[in-house]
Amino acid sequence: MKNFQKLPIYLFAALTFGFASCESEDPVPENEGELITDVTLIFQEIDAGGNPVGTPFTASAVDPEGIEIGSSPTIEPITLAKGKSYKMTINAFNNIENEDITAEIFEEADEHQFFFLGTAFSSNILGIEYDDPGSIILGIRTILNVSASPTSNNGQMQVVLRHDLDKSFPGATNPNFANFVQAGGETDLDITFPVVIND
Amino acid sequence: MLHKASLCLFSFFVLLGSQLAAAQSCNLVLRGKILHLENDDAIEAAYVWILETRTGAVSDQNGNFVIRELCPGTYTVTVQYLGHKEIRQTVNLTGNSTAQTFRMEEESLDLGGVEVHGHREPVQTTTAVTSLYGDAILQTRGSSLGESLKQVAGVTSFSTGNTISKPVIHGMHSNRIMILNNGIRLEGQQWGAEHAPEIDPFLADEITVIKGAETVRFGPEAMGGVILVNPPALPTSKNSTTEFHLIGATNSYMGNVSASHMGGSDKIKGLGYRVQGSAKRAGNVKSPNYYQANTGMSEYNFSGSVGYSSKKLGVETYYSFFNTEIGILRDSHTGNLSDLIDIINNGEPFLKPDFTYEINNPKQDVTHHLAKLKSHYHFNPNWKLNFQYGFQFNNRQEYDKRRGELNAKPSLDLDLYTNTVDLFLDHNLKANWTGSFGLNVIQQANSNVPGTGVTPLIPNYDMFNGGIYALEKYLKGPLELEGGLRFDYRTVSAARYVGEDLQTADLDYQSFSAFVGGLYQLSPYFAFTSNLGTAWRPPNVNELFSQGLHHGAAAVEIGDPNLVPEKSLKWVNGLEFEHNKAIVEITAYANQINNYIYLNPTGETFTSLRGTFNVYEYLQADAFFYGFDLSGSYNFTNRASGYLKGSIIRAKNTDEDNYFPFIPSDRMDWGVSFSLGKKENLDSDRITLSNVLVARQKREPDFDLAPAPPGYALFNFGYQKKLELGKNNFNIGVQVTNILNTEYKEYMNRFRYFTADMGRNILLKLNYQF
Numbered sequence: 001m002k003n004f005q006k007l008p009i010y011l012f013a014a015l016t017f018g019f020a021s022c023e024s025e026d027p028v029p030e031n032e033g034e035l036i037t038d039v040t041l042i043f044q045e046i047d048a049g050g051n052p053v054g055t056p057f058t059a060s061a062v063d064p065e066g067i068e069i070g071s072s073p074t075i076e077p078i079t080l081a082k083g084k085s086y087k088m089t090i091n092a093f094n095n096i097e098n099e100d101i102t103a104e105i106f107e108e109a110d111e112h113q114f115f116f117l118g119t120a121f122s123s124n125i126l127g128i129e130y131d132d133p134g135s136i137i138l139g140i141r142t143i144l145n146v147s148a149s150p151t152s153n154n155g156q157m158q159v160v161l162r163h164d165l166d167k168s169f170p171g172a173t174n175p176n177f178a179n180f181v182q183a184g185g186e187t188d189l190d191i192t193f194p195v196v197i198n199d
Numbered sequence: 200m201l202h203k204a205s206l207c208l209f210s211f212f213v214l215l216g217s218q219l220a221a222a223q224s225c226n227l228v229l230r231g232k233i234l235h236l237e238n239d240d241a242i243e244a245a246y247v248w249i250l251e252t253r254t255g256a257v258s259d260q261n262g263n264f265v266i267r268e269l270c271p272g273t274y275t276v277t278v279q280y281l282g283h284k285e286i287r288q289t290v291n292l293t294g295n296s297t298a299q300t301f302r303m304e305e306e307s308l309d310l311g312g313v314e315v316h317g318h319r320e321p322v323q324t325t326t327a328v329t330s331l332y333g334d335a336i337l338q339t340r341g342s343s344l345g346e347s348l349k350q351v352a353g354v355t356s357f358s359t360g361n362t363i364s365k366p367v368i369h370g371m372h373s374n375r376i377m378i379l380n381n382g383i384r385l386e387g388q389q390w391g392a393e394h395a396p397e398i399d400p401f402l403a404d405e406i407t408v409i410k411g412a413e414t415v416r417f418g419p420e421a422m423g424g425v426i427l428v429n430p431p432a433l434p435t436s437k438n439s440t441t442e443f444h445l446i447g448a449t450n451s452y453m454g455n456v457s458a459s460h461m462g463g464s465d466k467i468k469g470l471g472y473r474v475q476g477s478a479k480r481a482g483n484v485k486s487p488n489y490y491q492a493n494t495g496m497s498e499y500n501f502s503g504s505v506g507y508s509s510k511k512l513g514v515e516t517y518y519s520f521f522n523t524e525i526g527i528l529r530d531s532h533t534g535n536l537s538d539l540i541d542i543i544n545n546g547e548p549f550l551k552p553d554f555t556y557e558i559n560n561p562k563q564d565v566t567h568h569l570a571k572l573k574s575h576y577h578f579n580p581n582w583k584l585n586f587q588y589g590f591q592f593n594n595r596q597e598y599d600k601r602r603g604e605l606n607a608k609p610s611l612d613l614d615l616y617t618n619t620v621d622l623f624l625d626h627n628l629k630a631n632w633t634g635s636f637g638l639n640v641i642q643q644a645n646s647n648v649p650g651t652g653v654t655p656l657i658p659n660y661d662m663f664n665g666g667i668y669a670l671e672k673y674l675k676g677p678l679e680l681e682g683g684l685r686f687d688y689r690t691v692s693a694a695r696y697v698g699e700d701l702q703t704a705d706l707d708y709q710s711f712s713a714f715v716g717g718l719y720q721l722s723p724y725f726a727f728t729s730n731l732g733t734a735w736r737p738p739n740v741n742e743l744f745s746q747g748l749h750h751g752a753a754a755v756e757i758g759d760p761n762l763v764p765e766k767s768l769k770w771v772n773g774l775e776f777e778h779n780k781a782i783v784e785i786t787a788y789a790n791q792i793n794n795y796i797y798l799n800p801t802g803e804t805f806t807s808l809r810g811t812f813n814v815y816e817y818l819q820a821d822a823f824f825y826g827f828d829l830s831g832s833y834n835f836t837n838r839a840s841g842y843l844k845g846s847i848i849r850a851k852n853t854d855e856d857n858y859f860p861f862i863p864s865d866r867m868d869w870g871v872s873f874s875l876g877k878k879e880n881l882d883s884d885r886i887t888l889s890n891v892l893v894a895r896q897k898r899e900p901d902f903d904l905a906p907a908p909p910g911y912a913l914f915n916f917g918y919q920k921k922l923e924l925g926k927n928n929f930n931i932g933v934q935v936t937n938i939l940n941t942e943y944k945e946y947m948n949r950f951r952y953f954t955a956d957m958g959r960n961i962l963l964k965l966n967y968q969f
Contacts, residue, residue, distance in 0.1 A: 022616040024659040025646035029696040033605050033652030036808055063808045072806050096698075104603045163534070164600045166550070181541040184492075184550040186600065187534025190810035 037095040044087045061191045077194040083148035114139025120155035120195045153197040161189035225270035231299040233258045245280035267723040325716030326411025326730035327773040327786045341446040352844040353828030355863040359393040360950045361484045361957045362496045370848045371423025378426045383589035386617035390741045397521045397567035399500035401457040401477040404431040412732035412769035414712040415683040422734040433471035433506040434463035443967045450960035453481035469508045476501045482556040487942040487958035489551040492529040511577045521567040526558040535810025539753040560598040568592045589619040612648035634671035658695035677720035708737040728773040738762035757816045767792040783831040795822035800902040820854035843869040864896035887917040896946040908944035932964035
C-alpha cells in the first residue's frame, strides 16, 4: 500500500516519457519512384526486308510535374508517310528521379502490356503488330504499317499501358484489343497522340 | 416530415396526458440507480424490494431499476446485493413518481471469494443510449465492430467492401463520432473512409452507443455520437472465469477464435487481472455469382489488464494490441477515370478468380497499440478524483500494385502517436446533485515514414488539444436534469515536402460547447428524454492539406487550409415505453451543422500521362440532419416474440439545396423468435427468422459516379442453444445470413461501384464459459 504514495511520481515520469517520445518527425522530400514524366515514341522506317531506312525520329509526351495538379502534358504529333512501315519503340522515363522506367516494364513483362487504339487504327490508317524481343507480347517494340491509301491523313493513336492484367485473356494478344479493361489490371499510361500522314 | 412527426409526438402526449388525468392513483413509479459507494460504479443484479407491497425489481447493467404501479404512501425499501450492507430506507411516494439513488457499501467480511462486483462506469447521460451485451453481443461475435453495431436502431455502417466497415450514427461517421476503447478515445487515421476502427470486438462484453452530441463529456469530434467499447469489469476476488469462442463461416471460409481468462488474487483482496486474445482469418468473399478478387483478411489481437481496488483507491492498467492485414478488391484500384467508368458500367468486377486465402496488393496493414493507466481516489463518500492516461501508437501501411521493388513498399506509411490525459473530480451532494469537473489533454504526433516513393497524402503534424469542463446533474422525483459546459483550445502545426518545396502551416482553434438534458418519467410505463447539445469539430488534417491522387476513386482531392471549425446543435428526444409484453423506444433528432465540411466534385477533370481524373475539393456549407429511430419488441406468448427496428435519416446541404453523398437510406429490420426450450428454461433453445428491408436512396447528391443501387430485402435465420454443463455454459449458435443468396448492392458500401455485396453465409458459433 505504501507504494501507492509514490504513484504520482511514477505517473509523472511515465507522462514525461510519453510526451517526449511524441514529437512528429521532420518531413523529408519523397522520391516519386513510380512516376512517368516522359514517354518517347521512337520511329525507324524499315524496308520490306525489315532493314532500317534513313534516320530514326521521335514523338514525345511530357508532363514535368507528373500527377501534380497544374500543367497538362505536352504531346507532340506523330508524322508518318503513306505506304511505309516503321519499327516503333516506346521509352518511358522518370525525369524527376532520372530513372528509366522502360527497363522496369521490360523486367515485369508478364504483368504489363501496351494496347494501341484510336481512329488511326479504326479508320484503316495504320496497322500494328507486336515485335518485342523474344516474341513476348508487351508492346515496347512494335511494327507500324501505314496504309498506301488511308481514308484520311489525320488520326489519333491512343497508347495505353496496362499493369497487372490477365495476359492470357481471350483477345488480349491483339494490340488493338479495345476491351482491354476486361482483362483486369489498371492503367499506368494513357496518352493520345495526333497522327499526321504525309504523301 | 419533421412537422408531421412532431405533430405525431404532440398528439401522443395529449393522449398520454388525458390518460394520466383519468388514471387511478396507483400508477406511481419508483425508479432509481444502485451504485457502489466507493466508486459510483453501477451494480448489476442488486435486488430492490418493497416490503409493504411485496413487489421488487432487479437492477440492470447500468444499475437502473424500476418498480411500477405503486399507490401513494410510505414504503420501506430494501436493497440487497451480495457482499454489501443491506440498505433499508423509508420512501415517501406522493403524487409524483420518485427517483432515488442507492449507494451500497461493501462489507468487509470475507465471503470466501464468491462476490465479483461490477466496476462498470454507468453511462450517466440523458441522451439516447443503447447497449449491446449478453445474448445480443453473443450473436454479433465474428463480425467487425462496424457490422456488430448495425444491431442498434439508428446505427448503420459505411463500408469499403465486406471487410472494412465503419459505424455511422445518425448519418455521421469517421471524425464526427468518437469510439472509446475501455475509456480511451481511439485515435487511428479515422478520417479515411476505408480506415476501419482498430479495435477487437471480442474484448468487449458490452458496447454502448450514445446518439447525442457529447462534446462536453468527451471532447471535440463527439458531434454525432459516441461508441463505448468496454471489457468486463476486473474481478476483485479469487474467482476465475475462462471463455472460448470458435466461429466458422462458409462465405470466405472465415475462421475466428477467441479466448479470455480473468481472475483475482487470493492474497491481495481487490487485485484482479484479465487476458484476452483473438485471431481471425478469411479468404475471398463470395458475392452470389463470383468471388471478389483479393478480399481476404487476417487479424490478430491481444489485450490484458491488471487492477487493484480498495475502499478508497482504485488503479487499473490496460494494454491492447490490434493488427490486421486486409486485401482490397483488386478491380477497385483503377488507373484513371476511364478505367473507373468501364468497371462501373460493367456492374461487377472483370476479374473473377477462384477462392484463395492469399492477400496481395492492394492491401492495408494496420497495427495499433493502446496502453492505459487509470486510477481513482475517494476523499470521502461525496468526492472522488479520477485520473486516466492513455498512450496509443498507430501504424498504417497501404500498399498499391506497383512496379519493381516499389511493390513491396507501402504507398502510404503513417506513424501516429497519441497521448491523452483525463483528470476529473466527481461529486455527489446529498442524494440530488451529482457532477464532475475535469480537464483533458490530447497530444498527437503524425509522421510519414520516408521511403514510400509517393508524395504524402497528409503532412507530418503535431496537434495539441486542451479542454476543461463541468457537468452537473439534478435528480428529484420523476425528473432528472443535467447540463454542462466546456472550453477547448487546439493547435495544429503541419509540415511536408511537395517535390522540393517545404510547406508548413500553424493553425489554432478554440470553442465553447454546452448541453442541457432531462429525463422525465411521464407515467409508470413511459419515460421521456430530451437532450440539446452544441458540438464543434476543428477541420481535420486531411481536409486541410490533402493534395494528391486517391487511388481507389480515380480522384484528385484538394484540401483547404482556410477551413473553419464545424459547429453543430443537436437535439435528441427519446420516448420509452415498457409494459408487460411490449417495449418501444422512439428517438427523434435534429442536427443543424454550420460549416459542415464535405468533399465536393468540382466537375473538372485533370489530365496526366496516366489519363484523366476527377477533381474533388473540400468545401463548407450549412447542413441540416434529422431523423427517427424506432425499436420495439412484443411477446405474443411466452414462447413467441417479435421485434422491429428501423431508422430514417434526412440530410440536406441547405446552402446549395442539394443532398450529401453516403447518407444511409431508410431501413428496417424485423423478425420473429420462437423459444423451444423446456418450460423451466424457455430460452435455452431459440430460433429467429428475420428480414432486413432497405430502400433505395432517392436523395442522391448532384454528382455521383453511379446512381444509387435499388432497394433490397434480405432474409436471415438464427438458432441459439444454451447448454449448462454443471457450472459451465456451452452456447451453440447457427446463423444464416442472406438465405436466398440475393444479389444486391448497399448504397453505403463504397465498393457498390465495383461489385455486388456478400452472398449467402452460414456461420457456426461455439462458445464455452467456465
